[in-house]
Amino acid sequence: MQNTLMEDRQLSSTPKFSAKYVPFNADSNSTESYHLDEIIYRSTSGGLLDVQHDMEALKKFDGKYWRSLFDSRAGKNTWPYGSGVWSKKEWVLPEIHCVDIVSTFEGNSNLFWARRFGKQVVGMNDLWVKNCGVSHTGSFKDLGMTVLVSQVNRLRRLNKPVVAVGCASTGDTSAALSAYCAMAGIPCIVFLPANKISMAQLVQPIANGAFVLSMDTDFDGCMQLIREVTAELPIYLANSMNSLRLEGQKTAAIEILQQFDWQVPDWVIVPGGNLGNIYAFYKGFHMCKELGLVDKIPRLVCAQAANANPLYLYFKSGWKDYKAVKAKTTFASAIQIGDPVSIDRAAYALMNSNGIVEEATEEELMDASAQADSMGMFTCPHTGVALAALIKLRKKGVIAPNDKTVVVSTAHGLKFTQSKTDYHSKQIADMACRYANSPVQVKADLKSVMEALSNFLQQHSKS
C-alpha cells in the first residue's frame, strides 16, 4: 500500500500523460474523441475506436529513458509495475490510479529459443517462441482483460452505471474475463452456446463464479443477444471490439524487444481470428519505434486456419477484395471466425509492416503442433497454425535461414488435450496423423516388457 502511494506521487510529479478514444484510422481533420471514462464501443459512424496516447507528452522523454524505466520494473514485485502489462502503465492507461488496477501480474512470459525445432524442421538457428499462453488463465487474453477490468473497476468507483461485465465466448475470453472480475468482485455474465463447448472450456467461468447463461444457439446467436442486452442494461460489454484490451495486448510486443535487449527481430508470426491481436502487436512495435526505443519494426505475419481465412483471401487479392467467409470447423477453435471484427485493424497493421498472411490446413496445423510437441514445446493448435505458416514460408524462401524469427504462442497446450488425444490415437477422419505417438499395450510381465523395450531400443539405435 505504501509503495502504491509513493509510486502514485512520483508519477504525479512527472508530466501528465493521457490517452483518449478516437475513431480508428480517422482522417487527419477528424475531431471526434472521447474520454476513457466514457462508456462507448464504437465511433459515431459505427466504426472501430482506438486508444490514442498523447505522444508529445511521451516524447519529452527519450528512448533510453523508457528502455531503462521498463527494464527497471520487469519481473519485480512493486504494485502494479511487476506486471508485464503495468510495467508499461504510462503507455497503457496513464491516468488510472494504481489502487484501481486489477492484475495477476500477467505478462513477463518466457521467450525461448526453439533450438531443435528450428534446426531440424525449418533449418533455422535464430527461431524463438513467445509463450503468451503461460499466463494466469492459460491464454494471452489475460493481457487485455487486466486493462479492461481495471478500467471497469475505476468506472464503478466513479459511480458510473456498470452493474456487471458480460461477454459471449466459448473459450479463452470468458476464462480471462471471469477470472479478473472475480479478483475484483465485479459480477461477470457469460453467454455460451449449449452443447457446443467442451468441459474444459466451461470449467473456468464456472469455477470463477461467473453467471453462466447456456442457450440453445451458436456463438453468433450469443453475441447478438449480449449486444442487445448491453444496449438495455448497465452491463459493460467486454467483446473484442473493445479497444482497451488491445492496449494490454500490445505490451507483448514491447516485451519481445525488451527480452532481446532491444534488438529487433526480422519476423513475428501471430495466429489471427478476430484479428485484434495482430494489430496490438503492430501497435506495440510501432510505439517503440516512434518513441525511439528501437529504430525499426519487424515484418509481421498473420497466420490463419484455411478453414477460417478471410484475411488470407483479402491479402491474396492484393488488399482489393474483402469478403467475410463462413468459417468451417477447425481444431484452432479460438480463430474459427469468418467475419472478424478487427479486419481493418489487421489490414492496417500488415500494410504498414510490410507484412504477409499465410494459411494452414487442419493437417498442416496438427502436424506442425505434434512435431513441435515431440521436441518439447507442447503447443496449442493456434500455435500449430503459426508454426505451419513458418514451415511454408521457409519452403518458399520468404523467411531466410538466419532471420531472427519469433512465433507467438497464444494459449497453453493443456487447454487442448482432446485434439491432441484424438491425434495421437489416430481418431481424426481424413488425417494420416503422421507424428502420432500411441502408447504400446503390453502385458504386465517382465518378458513382455523386455521384448517391447528391445524393439524400441533397436529402432532408436538405427535412427
Ligand SMILES: *Cc1c(COP(=O)(O)O)cnc(C)c1O
Ligand atoms: C483469441 C485467440 C486468438 C485470436 O486472437 P485475435 O485477436 O482474435 O486474432 C488466437 N489464439 C488464441 C489461443 C486465442 O484465445
